[in-house]
Amino acid sequence: MSAKTLLITGCSSGFGRLTALHMARKGWRVFATVRQESDRQSLLAESAGKVDVLPCDIVDEAQVAALGRAVAAATPTLDALVNNAGTAMPSPLELLPPADLRAQLDLNVVAQLAVTQAVLPLLKAAEGTIINVSSISGKVTSPITGPYSASKFALEALSDALRLELAPFGVRVVIIEPGSSPTAIWETSIRGARARIAERQVDTGPYSPLIESVEKIARRRGANGFPPQLFADTVERILNSRHPRIRYPIPRRAALLITVRKLLPDWLWDRIVRANLKW
Secondary structure (H helix, E strand, O other), X not given: OOOOEEEEOOOOOHHHHHHHHHHHHOOOEEEEEEOOXXXXXXXXXXXXXXXXXXXXXXXXXXHHHHHHHHHHHHOOOOOEEEEOOOOOOOOOHXXXXXHHHHHHHHHHHHHHHHHHHHHHXXXXXXXXXXXXXXXXXXXXXXXXXXXXXXXXXXXXXXXXXXXXXXXHHOOEEEEEEEOXXXXXXXXXXXXXXXXXXXXXXXXXXXXXXXXXXXHHHHHHHHHOOXXXXXXXXXXXXXXXXXXXXXXXXXXXXXXXXXXXXXXXXXXXXXXXXXXXXXX
16 A cells, blocks of 8 residues: 655745654655755755655745646655645834735745645545645734734635635645744744844834834744644644544634634724733
């Protein structure tokens, strides 16, 4: 019996890399994408060659098409796709260049669909599963994270449409909504935002206290967040389930926060957020 096949994007670090290694240890044939050659070499070494590491910048249409051809050449069917690659561009919306918002949406939304389209014939052949990695920010919006939330809200909408459109083909669409975890995404994103603001010589002015408050909370939540292994275990649980749920908020407190936000009136939610941020 041949191994089941899985494509995961964004495996240079964090959830993607951990999940690629985890699923390979579980006997899956894993195709993992990275952008840098150094990351390809290190993942090959760490997996002892058990992960097929493919170079792909998913915002590059030619590279995505090449990725689809490479996977199709290696396997006639694909049991699962995990759209994990993504980034965050935190900023007060007043100070956000439109080009940065376009880049945020391009990577976190448009590129997710492009990758899905590139391997969809293989997923249909296997009646496979698509796992789109959203975020608690795809349900709950906060100051400074507006660009990221916009992209994840959009990914949730695409996922809901895809789930209905692909149901007749036997392809399942599942969403994971992670809360805070000690991965590098927010540290990297905050440094990037600071660098872009400095490069443009923008005066953050009255937003400075808000930015600092959000940074402190992000670092604290990241340090005390759920262990990244929970993400890999959740992917495994979804793929081993005959009838997976549509959404998996992780950890459980993420589901609680999403429920609270849904139930509270907007004015009360705003008051709580502003009090928490001292804004």
